[in-house]
Amino acid sequence: MKSTLKMAMATALLGSAIGLASPALADFPEKPVEMTILFGGSAQTVGQILADGMSKALGSPVVAVSRPGGGGAIGYSHVNGTDADGYSIVWNSNSISTVHYQGNIPFDYKAFAPIARIGSEVPVLAVSTKSGWTDLKSMAEAAKAKGQPLKVGVSGLGSFTHLAAAALFDKLGVKVVYIPYGEGRAPAELLAGRVDAAIQWPGQFIPHVQNNTIAMLCSTGMEKIAIEIDVPTCHEAGATDLNVTMWRGLAAPAGTPDDVIAKLQDAAKATVEDEAFANAARNLGFEPGFLPAAEFGELIASDDAVISELMTTLGLKNK
Structure with missing residues (x-):
C-alpha cells in the first residue's frame, strides 16, 4: 500500500515538473x-x-x-x-x-x-551623371581608353559589395582600385567625385536618380530589380552571366x-x-x-x- 502510494506521488511530481517545463516554450516570448x-x-x-x-x-x-x-x-x-x-x-x-x-x-x-x-x-552599379556614362559599355570603354584604374566605392574591403564589384569588373576586364566608405556614404562619395563608380543597394541611389544627379547603370542579379526606375541587369548590359544577389x-x-x-x-x-x-x-x-x-x-x-x-x-x- 505504501509502495503504491509512493509511486503515485512520484508520478504526480513528475507530471507537475513536465507541466512546468512545457509552458516555458509555449509562452515564448516572455x-x-x-x-x-x-x-x-x-x-x-x-x-x-x-x-x-x-x-x-x-x-x-x-x-x-x-x-x-x-x-x-x-x-x-x-x-x-x-x-x-x-x-x-x-x-x-x-x-x-x-x-x-x-x-x-x-x-x-x-x-x-x-x-x-x-x-x-541586389547591388547596383551607379555613377554620377556628370561622368557622361549612360551604360555599362560606355563606362568600360572609357576606363580602358584612359589606361588608369577606375576608383570604385564599396561598403568595405571584403564586403559583399566588394565581392559583387570584383566579380563584375573581372568579367569586364577593367582595372579598378576599391575605395571603402562608411555606411550610407555611396551617393555622397559619387557626387563629390571621390569615386568614379559605386556598387551599393538601390535604395540609397533612388532619390538621386530621380533628381538626375546619379545614374544606375546595371544590377548584378540575373533578374531586373522591382523598382519604378528601369535598370538593366549587368548580364544584359555586357557582363555576361553575372549573377550576384x-x-x-x-x-x-x-x-x-x-x-x-x-x-x-x-x-x-x-x-x-x-x-x-x-x-x-x-x-x-x-x-x-x-x-x-x-x-x-x-x-x-x-x-x-x-x-x-x-x-x-x-x-x-x-x-
Whole structure:
C-alpha cells in the first residue's frame, strides 16, 4: 500500500515538473526579443520595418539594435556569444560567409540556426551623371581608353559589395582600385567625385536618380530589380552571366529550441506576407521572398560554397 502510494506521488511530481517545463516554450516570448542589425542604409530600414511587424505578430516587442562594423563581424560575434534561447537574433545575409572567409570571424554559418529568409536585395552599379556614362559599355570603354584604374566605392574591403564589384569588373576586364566608405556614404562619395563608380543597394541611389544627379547603370542579379526606375541587369548590359544577389533573413545562435525557432519563423512569415511590408520593402529595392527555416538553411549552405569558390577565384579569401 505504501509502495503504491509512493509511486503515485512520484508520478504526480513528475507530471507537475513536465507541466512546468512545457509552458516555458509555449509562452515564448516572455520578454523583448533583440534583433541585431549589421548594416545601415536599406538593410537597417527594412530590418526596422520587419522588427515592427514581428512585434505585432508575436504580441511582444522585437527591438532592432544597430551593431555595425567589420562587414558584419561585430554583430555576428555579439549574437554568437548570447544564450540560445531565441531572445537574441540577427538580421543576417550572405555576409556571414564573406566575413568568415575574409578571416574576420572564426566561426561560419553553422554557428547559427536559420529562422527564415525574408527576401533578397541586389547591388547596383551607379555613377554620377556628370561622368557622361549612360551604360555599362560606355563606362568600360572609357576606363580602358584612359589606361588608369577606375576608383570604385564599396561598403568595405571584403564586403559583399566588394565581392559583387570584383566579380563584375573581372568579367569586364577593367582595372579598378576599391575605395571603402562608411555606411550610407555611396551617393555622397559619387557626387563629390571621390569615386568614379559605386556598387551599393538601390535604395540609397533612388532619390538621386530621380533628381538626375546619379545614374544606375546595371544590377548584378540575373533578374531586373522591382523598382519604378528601369535598370538593366549587368548580364544584359555586357557582363555576361553575372549573377550576384544577396539574401537577407533571420538567424539565432545554434542550439535554439525548435519550438522557439518555429514561433519566430511564423512571426516572420506573417510580416513578409503583409502587403504593407511588401510595398515598403519594394520601394527600397528589397524584394520580399519568405523561405521557412529548413529551406533557408539549405540556401545558406549552398551559397556559402559558391561564395567560397568565388572569393578564392578573385583572391579575396583569407581563410
